[in-house]
Amino acid sequence: MKFKAMTAIAALxxxxxxxxxGADDDKLVLNGEIxxxxxxxxxxxxxxxxxxxxxxxxRADETxxxxxxxxxxxxxxFVDQGIETWNAVDGSEGKSCASCHxxxxxxxxxxxxxxxxxxxxxxxxxxxxxxxxDCRTNRMGxxxxxxxxxxxxxxxxxxTSHSRGMPVNVAIxxxxxxxxxxxKELYYTRTGQLELSCASCHxENYGNYIRADHxxxxxxxxxxxxxxxxxxxxxxxxxxxxxxxxxxxxxxxxGSGEFIALELYVKSRANGLSVEGPSVRN
Amino acid sequence: MRLTAITAAxxxxxxxxxxxxxxxxxxxxxxxxxxxxxxxxxAPGDAANGKKIMTIxxxxxxxxxxxVSALKDSPFHGEVGPMLDGIGEVRTAAELRxxxxxxxxxxxxxxxxxxxxxxxxxxxxxxYTGKAAKEEDLTPILTAQEVEDVVAYLLTLTDS
Numbered sequence: 252m253k254f255k256a257m258t259a260i261a262a263l264x265x266x267x268x269x270x271x272x273g274a275d276d277d278k279l280v281l282n283g284e285i286x287x288x289x290x291x292x293x294x295x296x297x298x299x300x301x302x303x304x305x306x307x308x309x310r311a312d313e314t315x316x317x318x319x320x321x322x323x324x325x326x327x328x329f330v331d332q333g334i335e336t337w338n339a340v341d342g343s344e345g346k347s348c349a350s351c352h353x354x355x356x357x358x359x360x361x362x363x364x365x366x367x368x369x370x371x372x373x374x375x376x377x378x379x380x381x382x383x384x385d386c387r388t389n390r391m392g393x394x395x396x397x398x399x400x401x402x403x404x405x406x407x408x409x410x411t412s413h414s415r416g417m418p419v420n421v422a423i424x425x426x427x428x429x430x431x432x433x434x435k436e437l438y439y440t441r442t443g444q445l446e447l448s449c450a451s452c453h454x455e456n457y458g459n460y461i462r463a464d465h466x467x468x469x470x471x472x473x474x475x476x477x478x479x480x481x482x483x484x485x486x487x488x489x490x491x492x493x494x495x496x497x498x499x500x501x502x503x504x505x506g507s508g509e510f511i512a513l514e515l516y517v518k519s520r521a522n523g524l525s526v527e528g529p530s531v532r533n
Numbered sequence: 534m535r536l537t538a539i540t541a542a543x544x545x546x547x548x549x550x551x552x553x554x555x556x557x558x559x560x561x562x563x564x565x566x567x568x569x570x571x572x573x574x575x576a577p578g579d580a581a582n583g584k585k586i587m588t589i590x591x592x593x594x595x596x597x598x599x600x601v602s603a604l605k606d607s608p609f610h611g612e613v614g615p616m617l618d619g620i621g622e623v624r625t626a627a628e629l630r631x632x633x634x635x636x637x638x639x640x641x642x643x644x645x646x647x648x649x650x651x652x653x654x655x656x657x658x659x660x661y662t663g664k665a666a667k668e669e670d671l672t673p674i675l676t677a678q679e680v681e682d683v684v685a686y687l688l689t690l691t692d693s
Binding site for chain 2: 440441442443444445446447451452455456459460461462463466492495496497498499500501502
């Protein structure tokens with residue numbers, strides 16, 4: 252009894268701080284043109300959160316400003332490198348991505364909003380990197396890129412940049428439902444010697460500081476992200492890996508079935524937020 | 534000469550007694566509210582060392598989640614758990630020991646990690662390497678004496 256009461260008091264004490272440190276009310280307008288949806292009503296399949304919020308709202312003003320202008324966003328340097336790779340012939344068939352898809356600004360518009368998605372022919376759930384590797388190995392006769400390798404992330408960021416401002420909208424039913432359920436299970440599983448799940452930090456504690464880090468909802472509508480910390484673009488699976496490692500757990504590998512399922516689930520939690528990648532984070 | 538020898542012998546005995554009476558992580562006994570009455574080592578806690586453990590990242594890193602005014606020399610206190618100012622007045626040594634050993638025995642769904650616990654984890658890793666660890670190789674995040682040290686420090690937090 253006594254302890255229950257204490258916990259209730261503790262919760263009361265903590266609540267106001269959570270709001271004090273929470274998401275800010277700034278507006279994200281890209282290049283003075285594209286108004287981004289950075290807060291939205293949570294999709295119906297989310298149980299414990301009413302409002303979904305972009306990670307942008309949890310960053311300092313200076314970091315936020317870097318993402319508002321493509322000339323300031325250092326992630327765009329890697330997007331330029333992605334364009335070069337897009338146009339470069341590679342593999343035994345003498346083809347580049349552009350040989351089939353021409354200008355990515357047209358052909359790739361909207362693609363990032365709907366991935367990961369089901370591929371009917373292959374009968375599998377595919378992330379964008381898996382689809383890129385399918386094109387490379389089956390159409391170009393080139394080697395698959397290593398998962399989350401710099402070259403793959405650059406092209407992924409370039410493709411993603413053409414969906415900026417469009418709402419994330421991944422399907423979670425039909426053939427992908429089993430993977431979505433698996434991803435959800437992983438999201439709520441407390442791993443490692445610290446026994447923390449994604450939800451422990453990004454659902455129960457977003458808006459709170461954990462040591463020097465301001466916890467966001469861990470959304471992936473901004474990926475790939477340019478991180479000031481390592482001065483390069485970072486992939487979704489690499490980020491997941493870092494977070495799992497921080498629970499003192501054995502992580503999964505980038506490209507593993509577990510992370511593909513988790514990516515689908517986490518992305519579905521952003522259904523309704525604008526695609527922001529490449530975003531800028533610290 | 535003789536006296537020194539006796540003192541040394543006593544010290545040895547005390548050391549041996551300590552080693553024997555240290556409660557293993559798997560043998561800690563909690564009461565129905567999650568408190569742990571008996572000291573884990575039988576030796577008194579060292580509050581000064583406890584204070585250090587509160588802020589060291591690889592150890593307690595308690596301030597990652599808790600604000601403690603008396604530790605303001607160390608930067609960046611988190612907000613995930615309640616502020617601990619005055620906790621030494623509110624809670625007994627037994628309650629604090631139980632919370633540090635395994636907070637989930639006091640607060641069932643707590644996000645606070647168990648600091649003297651070596652079993653029952655999902656995919657335990659080898660420290661922060663991301664690599665797998667065998668359960669039998671796991672050591673608790675804090676030693677028994679470090680838990681006692683932290684408890685001794687928490688008991689000094691009497692001004693809220």
